[in-house]
C-alpha cells in the first residue's frame with residue numbers, strides 16, 4: 001500500500017507563534033499558526049515555537065499565476081518538487097502550473113495527475129492550468145468542461161507558449177468557460193506578425209543585431225481582438241506577460257468599457273530592457289522579448305494604476321543544453337520565482353509606487369481571485385488558512401544563480417544586487433522555507 005500523501009500541516013511544531021510582525025505595513029501584531037490556520041494568539045500553548053518577527057513584514061502567501069514546472073516531460077529542467085521549492089524560497093504558497101508539459105495538460109486525467117504530484121511532492125499548492133486546445137494545436141478545443149469538473153477543479157485555461165490565434169476557437173473557448181466561471185489566459189502573439197523565430201523587439205536594435213524582430217503590435221492586436229471577444233461572450237479573458245505600451249493602451253480602453261479583462265506583467269519586463277541583449281547572452285532571451293525603456297515605463301505606470309492587475313513570474317526553467325546556443329537558436333525563458341518579490345520591491349515599493357498593501361494585492365490577493373483559489377490570498381486573520389510570507393524589507397544581496405532551489409540556472413539577475421526579502425514561508429501552517 002502506498003504511503004499516505006503528507007498534508008501541509010504535518011511535520012514541525014504543532015504551533016508557531018509569530019511575535020510582533022508588521023501586518024502588510026499596517027501595524028504590529030502577533031500571529032498564531034495552528035492546525036493549518038491562524039488562531040487567536042492569546043491561546044498559544046506553552047510548547048508553541050516562538051518566531052521573533054521584530055522588523056519583519058507579514059504578507060499573505062504569494063500566488064503565481066504563471067509558472068512552468070516542466071513535470072511531466074522535462075524533469076531535467078525542473079520538477080514539481082524543485083519548482084515549488086523555488087516558489088517557497090520566493091515567498092509563494094501557490095503556483096499555477098502551465099499546461100505546456102509533455103504530455104500536455106489537456107485532459108481531466110492529466111490535470112489530476114499534476115495536482116496529485118503537487119500534493120505529494122510540492123512545497124506549495126500546485127494548481128494545474130488546462131490547455132485551451134488539444135495538444136496546444138490551436139485547432140480543436142481541449143476537454144475544458146471535464147477538466148473543470150475533475151477533482152483538479154481547473155479554472156484557468158491557457159495554451160501559453162503559443163497564442164490561441166484562431167479567433168473562432170478563442171470565441172468558442174470563452175463561451176465554454178463562462179459556464180463554470182473559468183478564464184482564458186492568452187499568450188498574445190500574432191504568429192503571422194511574430195513567428196517562432198522572432199526574438200528581439202522590432203526596432204533599430206533588431207536591425208543592428210541582425211535578429212528577427214518581434215513587433216509590439218503582434219501582442220496588442222491580439223489583445224484588442226480578445227477583449228472584444230470577451231465583451232461579446234460576456235466571459236473572462238486574462239492577458240499573460242504584457243510587454244508593450246500599446247497593449248496597456250488597449251487594456252485601458254477595454255477596462256473603461258467594463259470588459260472582464262485582467263492582465264499580468266512579469267518582473268523581468270519591469271526592470272530589464274533591450275539593452276540586456278546587446279551582448280547576445282541567451283540568458284536574456286525571453287518571449288515576449290525585453291522591450292525598450294518607454295515600454296518598461298508604461299508597464300510600471302500600468303501596474304501602479306491598476307491597468308495591469310497582477311505580477312506573475314513566467315518562471316521558465318531550461319536545461320543548459322537548451323539555453324547555451326547562439327541567441328537565435330536558444331530556448332526562450334528565464335527563472336523568476338525566487339527573485340520576483342525582490343524585483344517588485346526594487347521597481348515599485350522602494351520608489352514609492354506601492355505600499356505593502358499593494359504588494360500583497362498584486363502578488364497574492366488579485367492572482368488568487370483571478371484563478372478562483374478559495375484558500376489563497378486571504379486576510380491574515382483568525383480562522384483563515386495559515387499561508388504566510390515573512391519578509392525583511394532591508395535585506396539585499398547579489399543574486400547568485402548557483403544558490404537556487406531550481407534545477408535550472410537561466411537566471412537573468414545573476415551578479416546583480418536586489419532586495420532579498422523572504423525570511424520564511426508557511427503554507428497551510430507548515431514552514432516550507434526558513435532562511
Ligand SMILES: [Zn+2]
Nearest residue numbers: 160161187240
Ligand atoms: Zn507565454
